[in-house]
Every structure is written in C-alpha cells, then in structure tokens.
Amino acid sequence: xxxxxxxxxxxxxxxxxxDPSSTDRMLKLLATEMEQxxxxxxxxxxxxxxxxxxxxxxxxxGDAWPGIRQKILDADILVLGxxxxxxxxxxxxKRALERMDAFLEEKDDKGRxxxxxxxxxxxxxxxxxxxxxxxxxxxxxxNDVGFTIPANAxxxxxxxxxxxxxFVDLEEIPEVVRSTLDLVARNTVHVARLLSNKAYPGExx
Numbered sequence: 079x080x081x082x083x084x085x086x087x088x089x090x091x092x093x094x095x096x097d098p099s100s101t102d103r104m105l106k107l108l109a110t111e112m113e114q115x116x117x118x119x120x121x122x123x124x125x126x127x128x129x130x131x132x133x134x135x136x137x138x139x140g141d142a143w144p145g146i147r148q149k150i151l152d153a154d155i156l157v158l159g160x161x162x163x164x165x166x167x168x169x170x171x172k173r174a175l176e177r178m179d180a181f182l183e184e185k186d187d188k189g190r191x192x193x194x195x196x197x198x199x200x201x202x203x204x205x206x207x208x209x210x211x212x213x214x215x216x217x218x219x220x221n222d223v224g225f226t227i228p229a230n231a232x233x234x235x236x237x238x239x240x241x242x243x244x245f246v247d248l249e250e251i252p253e254v255v256r257s258t259l260d261l262v263a264r265n266t267v268h269v270a271r272l273l274s275n276k277a278y279p280g281e282x283x
Contacts, residue, residue: 083155088171100245111263162204188280193224205237
C-alpha cells in the first residue's frame with residue numbers, strides 16, 4: 079500500500095532566499111527514509127504562502143490556508159518541520175497550528191475530528207538548545223487537534239549554543255541523526271498503515 083506524506087517546512091525563509099534552509103534539509107532526509115517504506119512526500123514551504131491569522135479553516139479572500147488544509151487531510155502522514163527561534167517553534171509553525179485548531183469543531187457524522195486517522199511526526203533544527211521543548215509543544219498541539227503521535231516521532235539536530243554552524247552546513251550527517259531518521263520513518267509509517275486499515279471508532283461504536 080502506497081502512503082502519502084505532507085511535509086510543512088516552517089522555516090522563516092521563503093523559497094527564493096539565497097541561504098538554504100536547514101529545516102528543508104532535515105525534512106528531505108526524513109522523506110528519503112520514508113520513501114524506503116513506500117511513502118511519497120510533498121513539500122510546502124509555508125513562508126511562501128499568505129496564511130492569514132485566525133483559528134478557522136478559511137479566513138477569507140486571499141487566504142492560502144484552505145488549499146494547504148486540504149493537502150493535510152489528503153495525506154496519511156503530516157511532518158511538521160521547524161527551526162528553533164528563542165527556544166520556541168517558529169512563528170510560521172505556530173500560525174499553522176493555530177489554523178489547525180479549527181479541526182476541534184470539524185467532525186464527521188460519528189463525532190471524529192476530520193484529522194483522525196492521520197499520523198504526525200516532527201523535525202527540529204537549530205543552533206541553540208530547545209529541541210525537546212519544541213517537540214513537546216508540537217506533540218501536544220498536534221495531538222489536541224486529532225493527530226496520532228507514534229513512539230519516538232521526532233528527529234532533531236542542535237549545534238553549539240550561539241554558534242554559527244547550521245545543520246545545512248554539515249558535510250556529514252551525524253550517525254545518531256541518521257539512525258534517528260530511520261527510527262522515525264519506520265515508526266511513523268507503521269502506525270500510518272495500521273490506521274489506514276482500521277479507523278478509530280466513532281460515537282456509539
């Protein structure tokens with residue numbers, strides 16, 4: 079069974095930025111690992127899109143979120159990738175989570191959120207401490223809005239605090255990062271396959 083993933087790149091950079099994105103590199107490495115398990119991944123760099131502030135699924139004229147929302151719901155797996163800024167997920171990442179808050183009220187005829195049955199994983203990069211804090215924030219938010227979080231569903235890299243070396247600058251990917259990417263891919267795809275075969279029970283089931 080072929081599964082699909084959507085990777086949301088929450089870098090503050092746009093696709094036309096001169097400097098490459100460390101978040102993009104980590105997301106592509108994870109996508110390569112998931113490809114070994116029959117998953118195809120689509121990438122969206124959120125800073126390239128006009129995502130309006132708000133907590134509904136459509137904030138009106140010019141809002142790019144409705145199209146992105148549909149891609150999230152069309153995928154089996156959501157990968158949320160963010161850099162660390164001031165010890166926090168990026169503002170772009172928080173904007174996406176705020177918009178997914180609408181899932182709390184959007185339910186099927188059996189009372190299940192529209193996001194049910196989808197699996198989420200997290201990718202974090204930065205040259206300061208905070209990867210565990212960031213992943214904890216994202217895990218809680220994603221679980222709140224209906225996503226299933228597999229075991230060990232985060233891959234991250236943090237460089238020396240206040241250093242100038244970014245993940246995208248590394249000539250060699252550390253072995254611990256590579257082994258973690260493999261683990262995240264295996265666990266995430268495994269749970270996605272389970273849920274694709276047997277959905278969560280609805281009200282009265």
